[in-house]
Amino acid sequence: MKAGIFTLDTGLYKAKKESAATAALKRMLEQVGFEVKAAGVLPEDKKVLSVVLERLSDTGAVDLILTTGAVGVEESDCAPDVVADISDRLLPGIPEAVRAYNLRYSKRAILDRSAAGIRNNTLLVNLPGKAKAAKESLEFILPELVHVVEMLRK
Incomplete structure (x- = not known):
């Protein structure tokens, strides 16, 4: 299984800095057998994403793409719009479950517009931008993502 992970943060992108969220998610995916083929920081730009x-x-090139931020x-905040626009099929249950899970920690989870979908047999999932929230969200849904x-891939 192959994956890509991208943090959307124009400030980090311009400063050429790495993302703690991307690094944490990469470690988690590798622990369950993913090979991370692409990772990094991108600007918050619809066309680029x-x-x-x-x-x-x-x-x-990849079976799974995670975005944070x-x-x-x-x-x-363009990540959900891009996933909705380019997906062949949406999977609303994934972001709904993540929002419900994160409501335990903060009422601000209701402001999260994350999306998930499938494009050409690649699963696309938006996660929160903060490294801790992204990591905890992925921990919560990772078995289901592996299943999808x-x-x-069949």
């Missing part, structure tokens, strides 16, 4: 996700999905209510990826 669309091109990256489409290219990785359409070429079969850019899932809120600010105009630059295995189903899509």
Whole structure:
């Protein structure tokens, strides 16, 4: 199984800094057998994100793409819009479950607009931007993500 992980943060991107969230998610995916083929920080830009996700999905380079950040209510929060726009099928249960899980920690989880979908047998999932929240969210849904990826690879 192959994966890509991208943190959406224009400030980190411009400063050429790494993301704690990307590093944490990479370790978690590798522990369950994923090979992370692409990872890094991208600007909060719809066109850039669309091109990256489409290219990785359409070429079969990865089976799973996780994004962190850019899932809120600010105009630059584009990750859910991109996933909704480019997916062949949406999987609303994944972000609904993550929001419900995160409500235990903060009422601000109601402001999360994360999305999940499938494009050309690649699973796309938005996660929160904070490293701790992204890690805890992935821990909660990881067995189901592995199951979906295995189903899509048949």
